[in-house]
Amino acid sequence: MRRIFGLSVIAACVAALTLVSGCGDSGDQQQAATEGGAPAVPAAQKVTLQMTSVFPSSLVLLGDSALEFSDKVKRVSGGTLEVKVYEPGALVPGLEAIPAVSKGSVQAAWSSPGFFAGTDMTFNFFTTVPFGPNAPEFLAWMYHGGGLELADEMFGEHNLKAIPCGIIPPEASGWFRKEINSVDDLKGMKMRFFGLGARVMDKMGVATQLLAPGDIFQALQLGTIDATEFAMPSNDESFGFYQIAKYYYFPGWHQPASILDLFINMDVWNGLSDHHQAVLEVTCGDMVRAILARGEASQAPAMRRMQDKHDVKIRYWPPEMLAAYEKAWDEVVEEESKNNANFKKVYASYSKFREEFKLWGDNGYLKR
Numbered sequence: 001m002r003r004i005f006g007l008s009v010i011a012a013c014v015a016a017l018t019l020v021s022g023c024g025d026s027g028d029q030q031q032a033a034t035e036g037g038a039p040a041v042p043a044a045q046k047v048t049l050q051m052t053s054v055f056p057s058s059l060v061l062l063g064d065s066a067l068e069f070s071d072k073v074k075r076v077s078g079g080t081l082e083v084k085v086y087e088p089g090a091l092v093p094g095l096e097a098i099p100a101v102s103k104g105s106v107q108a109a110w111s112s113p114g115f116f117a118g119t120d121m122t123f124n125f126f127t128t129v130p131f132g133p134n135a136p137e138f139l140a141w142m143y144h145g146g147g148l149e150l151a152d153e154m155f156g157e158h159n160l161k162a163i164p165c166g167i168i169p170p171e172a173s174g175w176f177r178k179e180i181n182s183v184d185d186l187k188g189m190k191m192r193f194f195g196l197g198a199r200v201m202d203k204m205g206v207a208t209q210l211l212a213p214g215d216i217f218q219a220l221q222l223g224t225i226d227a228t229e230f231a232m233p234s235n236d237e238s239f240g241f242y243q244i245a246k247y248y249y250f251p252g253w254h255q256p257a258s259i260l261d262l263f264i265n266m267d268v269w270n271g272l273s274d275h276h277q278a279v280l281e282v283t284c285g286d287m288v289r290a291i292l293a294r295g296e297a298s299q300a301p302a303m304r305r306m307q308d309k310h311d312v313k314i315r316y317w318p319p320e321m322l323a324a325y326e327k328a329w330d331e332v333v334e335e336e337s338k339n340n341a342n343f344k345k346v347y348a349s350y351s352k353f354r355e356e357f358k359l360w361g362d363n364g365y366l367k368r
Contacts, residue, residue, distance in 0.1 A: 047276060048082045049268070051108040052101075054094040054115055055213055056087055060234045061295055062213075062260070065166060066110040069262070069287050077279045083108070094212040101263045102158045109263040113151070113162065114195040115210075122342040124196045125350060126151045126162070128258040130329045132350075135167050135257040135292055137357055142259070145353035150346050161269040165284035166260035166291035169299065171252035172236060173317065174229035175220075175245035180315075183324050192216050192228040196332065197254025203328040213239075220244050229254070232295060233302035242310040249315050253325050260291070 051070070055063035070083040088094035097109040098116040114127035126147065133141065141147045142164060155162045174193075180186060187205030198208040211219055211228075217239050219225045227245060229252070230236055242248070262284055269277065306312040317325075337344040 046080050046082065047272065048084055049108050049264070050086060050091065050106060051083050051110055051262075052086045052088070052091045052097045052106050053110040054088060054097045054112070055110065057085065058238070059213065060238050061168065061291060061298070062231060062235055065260075065287065065291050068290065069110070069165065069283060072283045072286065073279060076283050077276065081276045081279055085110070088212065088214055094214065095210070098160070098263055101265050102160050104159070104265050104267065107265055107268045110165070110260070111263060112258065112260050113155075114258075116158075117195065119158065120154070120342055121196070121199075121336060121340060122154065122346050125343075125346045126259060126261075128195055128255040129350065130195075130197050130200055130254045130332075131326050132256050133354065133357075135169065137354070137361060138257045138259070139164075139167065139288070140357065141350060141353045146349045147353075150349060154342065154346075155263075156266065159266045161264045161266050162261045163264070163281060163284045164259050165262040165287045167288050168258050168260070168291060169232060169295045170257065171231050171255040172229065172233060173249040173252050173254070174227055175236070175241045176227045176247040176249065177245045179247050179313070180249065180321070183321070189227055190225045192219065192225050192230070193254075194229065195254065196329075197229075199332045199336075200254065200325055200328045203331060204324070217241065217244075232299055233306065234295070234298040237302045237306055242306050242312045246311060247313050247315055248306070249317060251316065253317070253322060 051066070053063065053066045055066070057063045057067055066085050070085050073081055073083045088097075091106050092100040095115060097106065097111050099119075100106040101109045112127045113123045113125075116123045126142075128138075132138065142151075148164075151162055174191065178185070183204060186201070188207075189205075190207045190209070191201060192211045193201050193206070193208040194210060198210065201208050209225070211225075213230065216225075216228050216230055220228055220241065221244055228241060230239065230241070233248075236242075236248075262280065264280075272280075303312075303314065307314060333347060337347060
């Protein structure tokens with residue numbers, strides 16, 4: 001019984017948001033709570049953060065997870081911290097979300113580092129890397145291989161605090177109107193593409209452009225683009241790309257795993273209490289678990305529905321096509337490393353970790 005009472009005192013101290021210097025023993029707590037009829041600790045001030053999202057909340061996993069995150073923050077903070085989610089375009093256009101947070105015109109954003117790559121191509125590394133690691137290895141590099149330190153350094157230069165807040169399974173490689181049988185079939189094609197993979201596709205003779213999620217379907221429908229990649233089957237299904245393009249290619253060599261971030265203006269972040277900062281960090285950590293688990297569980301059902309109901313043709317790239325993509329990726333790495341010091345620095349950390357990880361990666365997992 002004494003131990004249980006002690007735990008309740010600790011819980012009371014945590015709930016008080018560390019607004020006092022510390023918590024005494026149980027007798028001190030009871031005395032402070034009763035003297036003068038006043039509460040032992042003053043009530044915490046409620047804080048509300050405005051968060052714009054690059055993804056519409058109607059979008060499975062990528063978008064609706066922003067609402068789940070908001071709800072969890074409220075619960076974990078005991079209602080003292082609220083994150084108000086705004087749809088793309090309500091505050092700023094989706095692709096301007098991270099720059100707006102950097103400038104301070106928006107407090108926070110639900111997005112992905114790759115959407116800030118127009119500032120520096122290197123930011124793509126903190127989202128996903130072509131022919132890169134799966135989720136466990138990617139998280140290992142980020143948390144224990146120097147990735148987060150590099151991200152903090154680069155984002156800090158732009159007045160941004162970026163917290164990994166989700167990781168998704170491999171994406172699909174793209175939707176095409178016709179079957180792709182060779183590299184020549186790609187040449188001259190106009191395609192929506194994300195991240196470093198877009199540089200690879202450019203080398204394959206494809207004219208790539210980055211479109212916000214809400215603009216992709218119309219561009220495909222109007223013929224502004226001939227093909228598109230976006231995300232995983234569960235997301236792609238909700239956009240209805242199968243209405244226009246029936247050939248659905250895998251694997252997503254360009255995005256084997258992809259990280260989502262909570263972006264906060266650095267001045268706003270520094271103005272938060274230690275407790276509220278911890279609430280955001282811990283909640284984002286739980287969202288990494290939640291998004292990955294739901295993502296893995298929901299892809300096969302979506303693929304079956306599209307196959308059975310919409311006659312989607314699922315294709316897996318043949319070895320020669322994957323080899324061509326990987327060769328082009330190696331060329332991108334060489335070129336960018338020569339021209340971009342940040343790219344060279346981050347790639348050196350990333351590739352060193354992967355080389356050291358290889359002994360475990362090649363032997364620790366069952367091969368089927």
